[in-house]
Amino acid sequence: MRPGRLLRTALAGGVALAVLAVAACDADPASGPGAAGDDPAPAGPTSTGAVFPAAEVDPLVEGVVHRTVKELPVQRLAPDLVPPTNRWFSGLVFGDQPQPVFPLPLSFGLTENGFALGLPTVSATAKNIAGGFKPDVAVDTGAASSVVSAYDTLTVTLDQRDDAGEVLGRTVIAQGSPFVHYTAEREQTLRTPLTFTAAGDLWTAQAGGVTYGLAVEDGTVDGGAVELEEGGRATWFPVPADGSVEALGALAAHPVTASTLRYALAGDDVTTTLGYQAEGGTAFAVMPHQRGGLAAGTDCALGSYPSIYGTLALCAGTELTWTVPRSPATGRLDLSGLSADEKAELTRQVEADVAATPDFPADTYFGGKALYRGAMLYRLAAQLGADAPAAAMKAELTETLGRWTEPQGCAEREAFCFVYDEQAKGLVGLTPSFGSEEFNDHHFHYGYFLYAAAVLAEDDPSLAERYAPVMDLLAADIGSSAANGAFPDLRVFDAYASHSWASGTSPFADGNNQESSSEAVTAWTGLALWAEVRDNADLAGEATWLLSSEAHAGLAYWTNPDRDDPAYAGYGHEIVALNWGGKRDYATWFSPEPAAMLGILVIPMSPASTYLAGDPAQIDANVAEATGGRFGQKFGDYLLMYSALAGEDQRRAALEQARDLDDEWVDDGNSRAYLLAWLMSVRTG
Template sequence: MRPARRTMLAGLPLGLLAAGMTGCKDRGAASAPSSPAFTAEEVDASMTALPPLPEPADLRALRLGEGLVPPTNRWFSGLVFGEEPQPVHPLPLSFALVDGGFTLGLPTVVTSERTLMGGNSPELEVAVDGAESALVTAYDEASVTMTLRDGSGIDLATVTIAEGWPCVALRASTGLDLTLSAPFAGEDPPTLAVGPHTYALALEDGSLDGAACHVASGGTATFLALPEGADAAHLATLAVPLESTALTRSLTEDAATTTLTYTTAGNGPTAIAAMPHHGADPSADDVLGTYPSVYGTLVLREATELTWSAPRREARAALDLSGLDDAQREELAAQVALDVPALLDYPADTYFGGKALHRDAQLLAIAEQVGAEGPAAALRERVLTQLRRWTEVGAAAERDAFCFAYDRTNRGVVGLTPSFGSEEFNDHHFHYGYFLYAAGTLAADDPELAEEIAPVIDALAADIASDAATDMLPVRRVFDAYASHSWASGTSPFADGNNQESSSEATTAWAGLQLWARARGNAELEELAAWLLAHEALAARTYWTDFDAADPVYDGFAHQVLPLQFGGKRDYATWFSAEPAAALAILVLPLSPSSDHLADDPERVRRNVAEGTASGGFDQQYGDWLLMYSALGGDEERDAALEAARDLADEHLDDGNTRSYLLAWLMTR
């Protein structure tokens, strides 16, 4: 379905922002901080139980410091992997490592009919005398630190960037001369205008003479991008080198809350830019300025913390058919009897193989609820046999398909046979989310089955979601807390940054993780999964399906959805098809029983469907997913979709769907 990745509106519940000192936080929005879901000992045991991957992919982690876990699926992965470093996009800035130093700049956002472009903007170059190499030597929740070295491998300086931080901070390890691409002028602070943008420089133990800057050993030079009309003198006092960032998460019955703490040298406040989903008010009295970005207007405030909330979403193992009438149940039973014998052999790769398990687990749940006893018995044997095949712990030592191994070089679980670049850590949450959802569904009332398959399913859960500090896996491999969504590319070999397309498969992954945690009786993991699902769903609506067209960034954009999101670009495009139906389908499939976030704005659903079906109606590839999504537009739309679904040609049913599930999903709207 996808090639290898070489790699707010009415009804939209935005996050609640409290950015500032502790006393400014909305204390009613959060419960006590959540407990970790994984321990290092559990993660290490899960990974060592799997056979080693025989031939790990060479991801070319050429710029990674010793002792660090390879940071796949991060917003900054392009700094680490590949022959040459790629630019990265720590909003509001862009940043790039170049020969002898680095560049930074505020992107100029250009909107066209199909694309929002805000790519790398090297408006200011900083040449570091003697620098010949750079390594990523530290990273955490939102920040990354690089070390610049001379030809002998001696450290010259560290350079720190962070999401939401309008600064780049250099700390000299020795007396250091910098050459700037243009001279700064003035004092308190010195500034540089480049086109429409202005940059300030805050020096500690340093001196400046136009474009020549000297920083003493231990001194710092912090470059700050100023918002239009900002108080440069005040903002320069906030341009304090960043030491680290950290995350705290919590849950209430209704909301999942995140706090990112930005710790500076001296523990003073800094300036933090909030994205639209963080819920900031651009007109608030304490706003220091705003920046345009491809994701919408960013709001800058003086703060030590950024806090926001997302509405909780319910994870459901299966459709609830208890409200159907006798005629509907009879129709579904008859359809199940047709669908089960028509199922094809299971695919061997982790994407289509997992997708088929998820499909069959949902079909089984329907069969058992409508009393289709014969087909249900046959399907239960089929799907459990296949699930047990995938979850044989040592199988990868004996065969090359339908099994998982541990990649000791790149630090993660890789399925055999891989697909869509999964051996390079592309799309793991998409693939493994289907396994987690199927396992959570099948083991929901079967603790013995849960215990039997746990060694491998727990390993898949850890691969994408572990929050333990261990050298076996990165922390929450795919999930970006600041952006509140996942990144799909393992190594991010793109000048536009990392990317994600299928926001719906991402939410399915976290719903599946929650169902698996529930089947295992693991309250801490269930809480982590609920937090992930809530935030991924918020971001999916804010940036993929229900974006706020009133934001100036969308002026001139001619489409209702944005399927392909990069760090510095957003495209009305997909990796696999130019058809409008595909652009919408990839944002809604597999319409699991937990896809409630797609239904929040019925009017937007109707507009999205009108665009997605404009060139071929529902009688085309992905027509089944579009019919299901269209039912979220209202009762009339649901009734029409159900009638059309009965006559939809078999060729328009996706391999991850069945007509039984299509009909049952529509009947339960």
């Protein structure tokens, strides 16, 4: 999420790891994945998910300057919970008024006296796929206020409170779940404008072209009134058009109370398992990116729902498991196949680009990109045996990263340093950029830092030790999973959607959003590379899971969407540049140009960006739409690199055009030397 943005530009195979998540609790200082559970782990070495435990993080946090750069508007959060920035449900917590959220298949929002839910109506125009908040079922609980009292990987618990602050009841929503559960803490009557009529042991009502079911335990229903005893429960759910109210209603009797997360890495596969903790069987919706790798035997006979991301299959069970291809993390190009002439050409260009390196910017986004550019030049120079430019580039990088990683740097200056924000629980760079003080885009920014530091430290392990007191905190800011209390677990990553969210406080009626799926992939690549130089196996496993998941979702929802799904009927473009919880746009925060739409989805074309290959026809179509055959424009360098992934002919053509591309169109996070080296070395077959 970048409002007002200007133009900007592995582990060894065969190792299995797992992360087990704790369930939500009311007073835990941080909620989410992190503590070992009772589920069996896959064969092979395992991880309990204790990535950056408190014992490791607390001394590092104490060592840096503490300062709140910008107070976050935390309005509806129980004490002692870590503020949930960058989450799909952040809009419930932050801001003067709560915003709707989208726990697919549902939309959900808080109201003045309770909450409302509904199944979104999906529609598409040439530049937009919409499915926003649809408050078909408005439930008056008599509440004067609502607060998030617990959250974990999938679930959010909301306390509905009276004027005195006493809890009337608790509402639980969960990603993937069609159910909204309410449990009364005292005898009470809930009211809705809808009239529910009996259907066997259930009740149904019609609203917005959808049939909604209602299951009640320890209570009665009279039209729009639900009378609950203390401890009584009411559960609302949309009935699939191709499903049965009875079949879904039987599962509605088992409220989801919390969730778990685990993953496994084995060979070329990465498997994610999300667990729905309930008193019995429940139901969950499978997203399009999960369908191809869905675990054998998953029972998806309950029907389907429309969504802005495509048709959701509704399945019965308590675990959603799917597998995606493993994306390796790498920080270097393979130059072994280059000719002597190509190496000589690259050596000359490296010398020129190192000499032309401008001063490093002071903010965390452009500063991070500049560090990444320098690291790629250093790596190229070292691989080519160009000792003088390699030494010069290393010296500049070492000095600049050394400034950034002085723990007390911000006690002496207002730039090139980081502070710890005790209020929001995170690391913020001075000077902020693109809302990073509001926790926007932290993974984009910090991924570049981690990538650059890892490339440099790979050849000089002493630098890993030198940079670690602050660089480990950057990694912890986006990669913690040990409930350390100093940072939220997996700050930006959504395990169900398999991708990140970029807005810190999500002050939008369409939920959270993410634009640059490729920079998110770069973030996890940088995290994995840093884990390797730090010899942190738990972090390396987690980063590989994050990288592989984000890459797979990036293809499914940004660059290679399944245009045959009914959700895309009427949509007029090859890609989706900006994804939200409640809509999807052919748009960016910073430019209306077609080249920007695709460019922001491929930047920075790192050595790990070959995940974008695999569908030559789609790549050709994307490039044609973005460029109109003209690469002499902003992002033209990255689009040439992306075009080469379509095949050998396209690679050769791109290389020739890159040699003649005007310097104006080589991005500030790129260099001509790296551009040429990437095009000389990349192979797709």
